[in-house]
Structure formats: C-alpha cells, structure tokens
Amino acid sequence: MSRLLDGEPTVVTAGVALFEEALAAQAVPVVPVDWRPPLDAPGSPPVEDALARVLADPRRRDANATAVSRMLAAGARLVDVRPAGEALGLEPGTFLHAGPPINWERASGPMRGALRGAMVFEGLAASPEEAERLLAAGAVRLEPCHHRSAVGPMAGVVSPSMWVFELEDPANGGRAWCSLNEGLGKVLRYGAYGPEVIERLRWMSAVLGPLLRHAVAATRDAGGVDVKAIVAQMLQMGDEGHNRNRAGTLMLLRELLPTMIDSPFPQADVARAVAFVAGNDHFFLNLGMPACKLATDAARDVPGSTVVVAMARNGTDFGIQVSGTGDRWFTGPANTPEGLFLGDYGPDDANPDIGDSAITETAGIGGFAMAAAPAIVRFVGGDVPFALATTRRMYEITVAENPAFAVPVLEFRGTPTGIDVTAVVRTGILPQINTGMAGRVAGTGQVGAGLVTPPESVFPAAVEALAELAPPLAEPAPPAAGI
Amino acid sequence: MSRLLDGEPTVVTAGVALFEEALAAQAVPVVPVDWRPPLDAPGSPPVEDALARVLADPRRRDANATAVSRMLAAGARLVDVRPAGEALGLEPGTFLHAGPPINWERASGPMRGALRGAMVFEGLAASPEEAERLLAAGAVRLEPCHHRSAVGPMAGVVSPSMWVFELEDPANGGRAWCSLNEGLGKVLRYGAYGPEVIERLRWMSAVLGPLLRHAVAATRDAGGVDVKAIVAQMLQMGDEGHNRNRAGTLMLLRELLPTMIDSPFPQADVARAVAFVAGNDHFFLNLGMPACKLATDAARDVPGSTVVVAMARNGTDFGIQVSGTGDRWFTGPANTPEGLFLGDYGPDDANPDIGDSAITETAGIGGFAMAAAPAIVRFVGGDVPFALATTRRMYEITVAENPAFAVPVLEFRGTPTGIDVTAVVRTGILPQINTGMAGRVAGTGQVGAGLVTPPESVFPAAVEALAELAPPLAEPAPPAAGI
Numbered sequence: 001m002s003r004l005l006d007g008e009p010t011v012v013t014a015g016v017a018l019f020e021e022a023l024a025a026q027a028v029p030v031v032p033v034d035w036r037p038p039l040d041a042p043g044s045p046p047v048e049d050a051l052a053r054v055l056a057d058p059r060r061r062d063a064n065a066t067a068v069s070r071m072l073a074a075g076a077r078l079v080d081v082r083p084a085g086e087a088l089g090l091e092p093g094t095f096l097h098a099g100p101p102i103n104w105e106r107a108s109g110p111m112r113g114a115l116r117g118a119m120v121f122e123g124l125a126a127s128p129e130e131a132e133r134l135l136a137a138g139a140v141r142l143e144p145c146h147h148r149s150a151v152g153p154m155a156g157v158v159s160p161s162m163w164v165f166e167l168e169d170p171a172n173g174g175r176a177w178c179s180l181n182e183g184l185g186k187v188l189r190y191g192a193y194g195p196e197v198i199e200r201l202r203w204m205s206a207v208l209g210p211l212l213r214h215a216v217a218a219t220r221d222a223g224g225v226d227v228k229a230i231v232a233q234m235l236q237m238g239d240e241g242h243n244r245n246r247a248g249t250l251m252l253l254r255e256l257l258p259t260m261i262d263s264p265f266p267q268a269d270v271a272r273a274v275a276f277v278a279g280n281d282h283f284f285l286n287l288g289m290p291a292c293k294l295a296t297d298a299a300r301d302v303p304g305s306t307v308v309v310a311m312a313r314n315g316t317d318f319g320i321q322v323s324g325t326g327d328r329w330f331t332g333p334a335n336t337p338e339g340l341f342l343g344d345y346g347p348d349d350a351n352p353d354i355g356d357s358a359i360t361e362t363a364g365i366g367g368f369a370m371a372a373a374p375a376i377v378r379f380v381g382g383d384v385p386f387a388l389a390t391t392r393r394m395y396e397i398t399v400a401e402n403p404a405f406a407v408p409v410l411e412f413r414g415t416p417t418g419i420d421v422t423a424v425v426r427t428g429i430l431p432q433i434n435t436g437m438a439g440r441v442a443g444t445g446q447v448g449a450g451l452v453t454p455p456e457s458v459f460p461a462a463v464e465a466l467a468e469l470a471p472p473l474a475e476p477a478p479p480a481a482g483i
Numbered sequence: 484m485s486r487l488l489d490g491e492p493t494v495v496t497a498g499v500a501l502f503e504e505a506l507a508a509q510a511v512p513v514v515p516v517d518w519r520p521p522l523d524a525p526g527s528p529p530v531e532d533a534l535a536r537v538l539a540d541p542r543r544r545d546a547n548a549t550a551v552s553r554m555l556a557a558g559a560r561l562v563d564v565r566p567a568g569e570a571l572g573l574e575p576g577t578f579l580h581a582g583p584p585i586n587w588e589r590a591s592g593p594m595r596g597a598l599r600g601a602m603v604f605e606g607l608a609a610s611p612e613e614a615e616r617l618l619a620a621g622a623v624r625l626e627p628c629h630h631r632s633a634v635g636p637m638a639g640v641v642s643p644s645m646w647v648f649e650l651e652d653p654a655n656g657g658r659a660w661c662s663l664n665e666g667l668g669k670v671l672r673y674g675a676y677g678p679e680v681i682e683r684l685r686w687m688s689a690v691l692g693p694l695l696r697h698a699v700a701a702t703r704d705a706g707g708v709d710v711k712a713i714v715a716q717m718l719q720m721g722d723e724g725h726n727r728n729r730a731g732t733l734m735l736l737r738e739l740l741p742t743m744i745d746s747p748f749p750q751a752d753v754a755r756a757v758a759f760v761a762g763n764d765h766f767f768l769n770l771g772m773p774a775c776k777l778a779t780d781a782a783r784d785v786p787g788s789t790v791v792v793a794m795a796r797n798g799t800d801f802g803i804q805v806s807g808t809g810d811r812w813f814t815g816p817a818n819t820p821e822g823l824f825l826g827d828y829g830p831d832d833a834n835p836d837i838g839d840s841a842i843t844e845t846a847g848i849g850g851f852a853m854a855a856a857p858a859i860v861r862f863v864g865g866d867v868p869f870a871l872a873t874t875r876r877m878y879e880i881t882v883a884e885n886p887a888f889a890v891p892v893l894e895f896r897g898t899p900t901g902i903d904v905t906a907v908v909r910t911g912i913l914p915q916i917n918t919g920m921a922g923r924v925a926g927t928g929q930v931g932a933g934l935v936t937p938p939e940s941v942f943p944a945a946v947e948a949l950a951e952l953a954p955p956l957a958e959p960a961p962p963a964a965g966i
Binding site for chain 2: 236237238239246247250251253254257258261262267268270271274275278374375377383384385388408409410411412
C-alpha cells in the first residue's frame with residue numbers, strides 16, 4: 001500500500017467528465033476511459049442486479065452458443081410463391097402487419113394507409129373512406145407477421161389475396177414468408193393506397209406472382225433458389241441487404257430468367273414482369289428478409305439464451321424478442337430515423353421507425369454489414385468511415401461472426417451476428433438499423449431513407465425478464481482466510 | 484554556413500541502404516527516405532538527361548491536361564453488334580491480334596493456338612495442322628487490334644466472321660470495337676482451338692450476335708446502352724472492370740433483356756443466349772475494354788503529352804503508346820503474371836502476359852481500381868490491404884482522378900487516371916495490371932489469373948522519344964551576382 005502512495009499517481013477517469021475536467025484544469029495528467037453506465041429502463045429499478053444475475057446464469061454461455069450456431073447453420077431456399085391466404089392459412093378478414101401487436105387506435109399514418117389499401121384491394125371496402133370506418137369499427141383482425149413466421153417491410157400489411165415468397169431452411173426445417181416487393185415511391189407498404197397502388201397489387205397477384213411461381217417451380221428439383229448464397233454474394237458486391245439490394249436483385253433475376261422466358265405465359269407478360277423486377281433495385285429485400293427470419297427463428301426458445309431473435313416496428317412501437325424469453329415482446333416507443341429525404345420532404349414528414357425489415361440486422365446484415373456497402377451512405381446518410389466503424393462497433397454487442405457472410409474490406413471477416421441483450425445493456429451500444437422512411441401522413445408513401453436505433457429501454461426490460469427466469473445467484477463464497 | 488555546422492546534424496539518407504546502415508551502426512539517428520533512382524532502359528544511356536528535357540518541356544502541363552480531360556470526358560455507348568469484316572473493314576485473310584505487332588515466328592503458344600482456331604473457324608483450313616502450315620507460310624496478314632480502333636482480350640484474335648461490339652463516344656466522336664466474350668476455360672482467346680471452341684464461335688456468330696444486335700438496335704433511339712454508366716456502377720458493386728465483371732454483366736443483361744425477350748427469335752435461342760450471358764461473369768469485359776479504348780483514344784496525339792494511351796501485350800512483347808509520340812510502340816519482353824492457378828496448373832504452365840485488356844488500367848480501372856473490388860484478391864492473389872494500397876499507389880503515377888468512377892471505400896475518390904511516363908520513370912512505380920493467365924502451350928486455355936506489371940524498359944524508352952520531340956533546353960541562366 002505504501003508503494004502506491006510513494007510515486008506520482010496515475011489518474012484514470014470513467015463516466016461523467018466532471019472529475020477529468022477538474023483534474024485537467026489543475027494540470028494533473030488524466031487517462032479518460034470511454035465508459036457509460038449500463039442502460040436503464042426509465043421508471044424501473046436500476047438493471048445492475050438483473051444484469052448480474054443473467055451474466056451469472058450458468059446456462060448462458062452454452063445457450064447462446066446453441067442459439068447462434070443454429071442461426072449460422074440456417075439455410076434459405078426459395079421454394080414457392082403463392083397467395084398468402086393459402087400459404088399462411090390467413091383467413092378472410094385477417095390482415096398481418098409489421099412489428100409487435102398493435103390495434104387501429106394506436107396505428108400510425110402509414111400503417112393506417114396500408115390497411116385502408118388492403119381493404120380496397122380485398123374488395124372489403126369500396127373506398128378508402130369506407131375502409132377507414134370499417135377498420136375503426138374492428139371489422140378486421142390484425143396480427144403481427146412475426147406470429148405467422150412471416151415478415152413484411154415497412155407497414156408490412158399482408159392480406160389473404162396478396163402473393164408471398166415461401167422460403168425453407170433445409171438445416172433446421174423452418175419455413176418463412178414475405179410479400180412481393182412493389183418498388184419505391186407511392187406503394188402500399190409506405191402507406192400509399194391510391195388507385196395506382198391497388199392496380200399494381202392486382203397485377204402482382206394476377207401476373208407476377210403466378211409467373212414467379214412457375215419460374216421457382218422449375219428450380220425445385222435442385223432444392224429451390226439458394227437465397228442464402230445470393231446474400232453471401234451481394235455482400236461482396238456493395239449491398240448490405242437492407243437498404244441496398246441491387247446486386248441481389250440482379251442475381252435473383254439471373255436465377256429465375258431462363259424459366260421465366262421459357263414459360264407458357266404470354267411474352268408481353270414475361271417482358272413486363274422482367275422489366276418490373278429489373279427496374280426495382282429493392283426487389284430482393286423481400287427474399288433477404290425471410291432468409292433472415294429463417295435464421296433468427298432457428299435461434300428461438302433456447303432457455304437461458306440472451307440472443308435477440310426479432311427486432312420489429314409497427315410505426316408506433318419498437319419491439320424485440322429474445323431467445324430465452326419465448327414469444328414475449330419487449331417494446332418501447334419507436335425512434336424516428338435520421339437520414340436523407342426524397343424531393344421536398346424533410347424531417348417533419350417522417351413517421352417513426354416502421355417495418356419488420358430490422359430482421360436483417362437481427363441476423364447480422366443490413367446496418368451490421370454496412371462496411372460491405374460503403375456506397376450506401378449516399379442513400380441513408382453518414383459517411384464512409386461511419387459505415388466501416390458501424391460494422392466494427394457491432395462486433396461488441398454480438399456473440400458470433402458469420403463465416404458465410406464475409407466482408408471483403410474487413411479482410412473477409414464475417415458479419416457480426418447474434419445481438420446479446422446483456423452486451424447492449426453493459427456497453428450502451430445500440431444495434432444500428434438502416435431503414436426506409438415512410439411519410440407520417442397516411443397515403444404519402446416513401447419520404448426518405450436513414451439510420452435509426454431501437455429505443456434503449458427494450459434491452460434492460462429483456463434483461464429483467466431473463467433475470468426472472470435465471471436460477472438464483474449462489475451465495476457469495478466466504479472470504480478465504482488470511483486476506 | 485557556420486550555423487549549419489554548429490548543431491547536431493540531421494542525417495537524411497536516400498537510395499542504397501549502405502550509408503543509412505553504417506550510420507545507424509554508429510548510433511547516429513538517420514531519416515531514411517524511400518527513393519529509387521529513375522528507371523533506366525538497359526543498354527541505353529541513363530535517362531536523366533532525357534527526363535529533364537521532357538519535364539522542362541513548356542508544352543507538357545497543358546498537353547497532359549488536354550489529353551486527360553478528353554479521356555475523362557469520353558462517353559461510351561454500345562450502338563451496334565455486327566461481323567468484324569463489316570464493322571472493321573477486315574478483309575478476308577486478315578486477322579487482328581492483341582498487343583503490339585508480331586509475326587507468326589515470334590508468336591507465343593496461346594497466340595498460335597488462337598490463330599489456328601480462327602483459320603478453322605473461317606474455313607481457311609480443314610484442321611489445326613493445316614492451319615499451322617498455312618500460318619507459318621504467311622497465308623494470313625496479322626495486324627494489331629489497336630491499329631483498327633479495336634481491342635481483344637488475351638490472344639485477341641479477331642477474324643472477319645466473328646461478331647464485334649461497336650461502341651461510340653458521343654463526346655469526342657470516336658468508335659471502338661471488341662469481340663464477344665466466349666466465357667472461361669477452353670476458349671479461343673486463351674489459345675484453345677478444339678471442336679467445342681469452334682462450335683461455340685459458330686453459335687456466337689449465327690445466334691448470339693444477331694440476337695444482341697436486335698436488342699441493341701432497340702436502344703439506339705435512346706443513344707444506345709450507356710456502357711460508361713455501367714462501369715461507374717460496377718465500381719460501386721465490387722467489380723474493378725478487368726478481372727471482376729460480375730455486376731457489370733448483370734447490369735448489361737438487365738439493359739438488353741426486355742428487347743431480347745420481345746424479339747422475333749425462337750424462344751429457345753433467346754433462352755440459350757440469356758443463359759450464356761448470365762452464366763459468364765466476364766461477359767461485360769468485352770464492353771468495358773472498348774469503353775476504355777474510346778477514352779484513351781480520345782487522349783491520343785497531343786504534342787508534348789506524356790500520358791500513356793495504350794498498354795497491350797501479344798504474349799511475347801509488352802507495348803505502350805504515348806499521347807505525344809503518335810502511333811509508335813515502345814516494347815519490351817512481357818513479364819509472366821503471378822497469381823492463383825486453376826486446378827493442377829502451376830507457374831510453369833503460364834504464358835507471359837497477353838492481351839489488350841490492359842486498356843482498362845490505361846483508362847484508370849482494372850488494377851488501378853482494385854480498392855473498389857477487394858474480393859478480387861481471392862481471384863488474382865494478394866490481400867485486401869494490397870488491393871487498397873495499389874489504388875492509392877497509382878495516384879502517384881497518374882495525372883488525374885476520374886470523378887465519374889468513384890471508389891466508395893476511398894470516400895468516393897475518383898480512380899487514378901492517365902499514366903504519366905515521366906512519373907513512372909521518376910518514381911520507379913510501375914502500373915499494376917490484373918490479368919488472366921493463358922497456358923503456355925497452344926490449345927491449353929486458361930490456367931489462372933494474377934497480377935503483373937509492364938517491363939520497366941518501356942517507360943524510359945518513351946521518355947527518350949518524348950525528349951527527341953521536346954524543344955531544346957534553354958541555356959542555364961548565368962549565376963546572379965553576389966552568390
């Protein structure tokens with residue numbers, strides 16, 4: 001002890017800057033450490049005790065290894081394209097939506113807009129106004145996509161007559177579904193519901209869906225289209241799989257083209273379908289998302305695992321689900337993305353965060369793979385060093401690297417995969433999500449694209465729930481004699 | 484002067500390490516500078532005098548600015564696909580080849596193999612053996628592609644019945660041509676000439692060429708296919724435009740698909756053509772090359788300019804042409820690439836550097852844009868830091884950056900463009916070329932892909948020629964009085 005006091009002290013500071021600044025003002029050398037207190041759920045007791053209990057859970061390490069190894073092993077094959085009613089057993093009068101559960105009263109503008117459009121599309125209402133009255137009266141049952149092994153970008157509204165991609169995970173045996181991508185601008189998923197939106201959806205169900213089904217059927221003997229392989233390739237081609245899907249879309253087109261051309265469908269229909277897919281750089285997103293859903297679903301329900309298996313937003317709430325806590329949602333108010341706006345739109349036009357597409361980040365691509373897609377900063381904001389730093393930062397809150405998803409510029413390091421809620425709470429580092437921005441007002445459509453994070457509160461809430469399920473802490477051992 | 488000797492000396496060393504090491508052994512601090520003497524042409528007088536004269540040429544600065552501004556302004560539109568005989572005025576019995584001029588006697592294995600195949604393909608010989616006898620007897624006139632505003636990858640053999648892409652530069656008015664890409668493996672351009680090679684070439688002339696012509700014709704009202712725009716996009720999608728052309732090929736396919744599908748050709752032909760293009764990641768190379776040829780040709784013949792306008796190899800010699808020295812070739816023995824080999828092939832199987840594809844590096848893509856394509860190191864060798872460092876190093880020997888070809892990971896810096904022979908000679912930094920490797924033995928085909936540089940000697944030779952054309956050096960001014 002005396003030696004400690006003999007020499008000049010070396011002062012290390014952490015947390016609030018007050019102490020560091022006071023010493024620096026007195027010319028005392030200080031080594032500041034970048035440390036933040038654990039995240040706390042507002043209005044709840046501090047999370048430290050729960051965190052300690054979860055970290056001490058003897059099941060945690062193996063449980064996370066099991067969860068993430070299933071996530072990494074998951075495959076994703078496109079095996080069919082068919083109507084949602086048939087594929088998902090979706091009854092007439094039931095609509096799926098993005099994010100955790102929500103009702104009409106709490107639904108945001110774009111969610112309400114998409115629901116109105118779906119009512120008209122299904123012939124349940126003659127006009128958006130009638131649709132609104134019926135929806136307000138509870139004429140339709142709303143259910144999260146996630147509750148039916150499905151995912152939907154933005155509003156994520158799926159009604160029985162819409163067609164969906166059907167993907168299969170040969171490794172774990174799961175299935176997942178996602179709607180077909182409509183393109184950008186005034187589209188249902190961004191809350192638009194005008195006549196051109198409805199007409200496009202009708203064409204997608206009447207022509208595009210059946211044609212894609214024909215093309216996919218021809219690949220079924222070979223096990224379907226290998227969507228996971230396309231995701232792996234696109235990360236080498238400047239896509240991150242959430243807001244950049246250019247290479248992915250082109251590769252999908254390449255896979256399906258030969259059998260689309262060689263089909264009994266009228267040549268004009270084939271030409272329009274090919275032009276529709278080729279003209280929409282985001283078409284592949286609706287295949288990447290269910291591929292990620294397969295991977296994250298494979299990691300569900302491992303007792304003691306602290307790995308996140310879903311992040312999803314309904315435009316009002318942001319929710320996460322965790323492997324060790326089953327189907328329970330931990331929700332908080334959705335943040336509003338910051339980024340770049342289309343045309344004359346600005347921050348006031350943006351709705352809070354919406355969509356199931358954060359399943360990409362949950363599975364380790366999207367914002368987590370930004371280093372693979374530096375050009376995306378021209379679309380979502382930020383700069384190239386930020387894109388590289390983001391992927392590097394995400395390694396601090398994840399339990400694994402995905403060897404199948406190598407990032408060339410990081411010397412082929414695998415993408416950071418498997419968000420650990422305890423790491424998020426401990427470090428205060430929030431998962432980075434790239435996202436589109438929907439107009440706040442129903443009917444607007446897309447207003448921009450940007451960057452967003454979950455609300456902090458959902459992670460401590462998950463830790464509290466995990467703590468309740470963890471075995472009690474062992475009594476601390478008595479101090480050893482002589483110390 | 485006295486002050487210089489008062490204090491401790493700071494020793495700066497350059498060149499050979501002997502001086503630095505001797506001082507370091509005596510514990511004298513040394514600042515070593517990475518400097519090499521200028522490149523010299525073996526057997527020629529030192530290049531210093533010529534270099535000084537060229538650097539002092541008062542025309543040089545403006546001439547290089549003119550040359551490179553034309554290079555950067557050049558556009559590239561695919562406007563037609565037609566037989567080489569018609570497009571290039573190629574007379575029966577005249578064959579084009581890659582690189583600087585060469586005759587049968589000095590031709591390498593892959594060049595001889597490709598010439599044999601072309602003889603059989605044209606019906607000028609019934610067998611490869613007969614072809615060889617006729618070629619040795621001088622039955623065919625050989626001419627470099629470059630002499631007809633054309634470029635050909637690897638052996639680059641173009642005979643009158645082969646179909647070529649025709650590109651136009653709307654900015655400078657030039658035209659350039661290139662053969663259609665046959666795919667990888669056993670193909671004519673790598674020196675293979677078996678029956679499957681000839682059959683493929685026949686199908687390309689009978690079906691693929693006419694079908695592509697039909698598809699391109701439909702784009703002509705819109706000015707043709709914008710090949711330069713595709714090059715710009717591919718650099719954001721992990722391609723460097725020489726040995727990676729995946730995204731470029733997919734984007735070309737997307738452009739041409741609608742009119743290929745909607746054509747009077749039999750559906751089976753369309754399906755085979757689409758599958759052929761879609762199944763060959765290098766198909767776009769033969770469009771990127773003539774796009775680069777248009778850019779570099781635009782920079783030709785500016786008196787006093789030291790900018791390289793062609794780098795090309797015939798499998799025996801490596802040649803460069805420089806803006807200020809007209810059509811003169813400066814040649815030296817081609818180096819053999821180092822890289823990665825297919826199957827059981829090894830370094831002993833590789834032919835020296837061959838092909839006009841180094842036109843890509845001449846125009847600032849390919850090896851110069853490796854930072855845009857870090858995944859390419861898995862194909863040509865090297866590692867990711869090498870890929871990034873290579874692009875950065877090329878800025879030291881080029882006079883401009885191409886704002887149209889932005890490299891995202893370098894924060895959208897334009898690719899290094901316009902190789903200055905004086906900078907190469909001064910720094911000793913050689914242009915980096917990515918390349919395929921042909922089998923040394925005629926008939927083998929591709930054996931690998933790798934990295935190569937030009938022989939050093941061609942750059943001092945060009946500087947000597949530029950010096951002969953430069954105005955005489957002014958007499959040194961008499962020393963000012965008092966010094």
